[in-house]
Amino acid sequence: MKEYIHVNVRWRMHGLAVAYVSEHREIINQYAAQGYRFVTAIPTEMKINGCVRKMDLIFEKEVV
Structure with a gap:
């Protein structure tokens, strides 16, 4: 059986046109250091x- 983790990441704006x-x-x-892939x-x-x-x-x- 497998365990899944979801980690949310937000893009940050840098100026008007670059994130x-x-x-x-x-x-x-x-x-990865905790054994996750x-x-x-x-x-x-x-955005629209x-x-x-x-x-x-x-x-x-992998969970045993």
Whole structure:
């Protein structure tokens, strides 16, 4: 059986035209150190023009 964790990450605006996210790498490394495997990122909030504002990072771990 597998356990799944969803971690929400928000994009931050930098100026008028650029958005960035930086903590995703740290989050992935933290969960990997706990035995989780990064599966995917799912957009959870988008602007009307299609730009992603929030996403869930999905991790899985085998549970005995």
